[in-house]
Structure formats: C-alpha cells, structure tokens
Amino acid sequence: MNLKYIYTRLHVQNYLDCKRFYQDILGLKVSLANDAEEYAEFDAGATKITILNRARLKDYVDSIESATYDRNDAKIILTFAVPNLDDAIAQLKAKGVVVFSSPWQFSDDGLAGGWLSAGIRDPDGNIIELQQILS
Template identity: 35%
Template sequence: MKISHLRLLVPNVNECFLFYRDILGLKVLHGNEDTPYAEFQTGDINIALEPLLMNEHTEVLRERDDFSASDRVAIIFEADDVDATCHQLKSRGVAFVKEPHDTPEWGHRVAYFRDPAGNLIEINAGI
C-alpha cells in the first residue's frame, strides 16, 4: 500500500480552497471554489478538501495562532528556503505561529502556520 493523497475534512471548503490555491499557490487538480470537493497537486501525495463528515461546530476548532502539542496531524511542505518562503507567504497574509528557526536535532529549519480550518502546516528545509 502507499498513500495516494491526504483528505482534509474542513468546516469551510470554499475558504480552504482559496487558501490552498491563492495563498499557497498549489495547482488545482479537481474542483473549484464552488464545489464540495477539491484536490491539489503537491508532489507525490496530493491534498484534497471535503466538508466535515459530522456536524461539528467551528467554535470547537483551536484558534489559528495557537501552537500546541495537542495537534494530531501536521502537513509538511519541503521548501528550498524556509525564510524566503515565509516572506512570500507573509506578503500574501499568512500569520505564522512559529517563525523560522533551526531544529538541529532534526537537521531542519522550520516554520509553522495554520490553514483556515486550523490544520497545522510546517515548511522545512535541511540545514
């Protein structure tokens, strides 16, 4: 078996679609801002968006700027230059919950932010 894609169950597909397409600049493989399902190309594993499966309230979601060990999943993007990527994403309105910093124990430079659904996203590059 191999992972074919990652499906994010989100409270607002439209808002997340616009974030992944317009802010992160991912290529759309399926859907648009008006469809209940969308998929983006990210390399070998694609990211898909779909509405929540159960009736969850968005108030239950953590604040976007709350960086916490209670996250169960992080979406990791490899970047050529973490600082340059952060600068570019900040110019598009992304608020980082952890600014670029080195993690020598892992051999990476990393930074963290959240998508509109509260999913933790890491960008990293080897140091």
C-alpha cells in the same frame, strides 16, 4: 497487504476559504474540484492533498459524532519542503498569512545540518509546517 499512500484529506469547515488558501496562497495546482459537493484535490508533489467540507461527512460515514475538531488539538500537520524558509515566510506574509511559529532549527542524525521549520495555519486552523533542509 500491499499499501500505497495516495493522499491526505482534510475535513474543513470553510471549504471555499481553504480552497483559495491552498490554491492561491500556497500555489498548489487543483487537479479536481467539485464546488457543489465541496470537495477538491490538489497536486502536492508525489501525493495529493484533498479537502472536503466536514459538514458533508454525514453523506459518507455512519457516525459523525466520533470526529472531533479542536483547533488546539492538531491531529495532523502538513509539512512542505521549501528551498529557502526566509523567502517562503516573506512571500506568505506578503499575502497576509500569519506565521505563528518563528523559524526554529532541528538537528537529526540522518541530516548533516538538520533543518529549519516554521508554522502557519490554513483558514480552518490546520497546522502547516514549512521546512528548509540544511546542508
């Protein structure tokens, strides 16, 4: 098997709010959008992030009952690298984004200085982690 990772899709409840968040707040470029179908793709470096209104899942899968969406049960966390975590936090706060997890530092044998991380949520409650690699 020859797998190539192409994107992460988030099934969101508030399509337009999430689209605005990823485009206007995080500054990701929209590479494809079909608002009538409530689907959008965003360039995120070497991969893409896509969003689809979760109510439309029934159009694509046999059983929606198996999908759960508990705000307190994060099944996925999107992580973005930033050059300066304090600057990124200041920019997000200026746009009204709540930082729910203040910066904390991790150490890792693979990274000499470890990294700093902070957490925010998109309008649907998906966790987004911002990381600054420390040298």
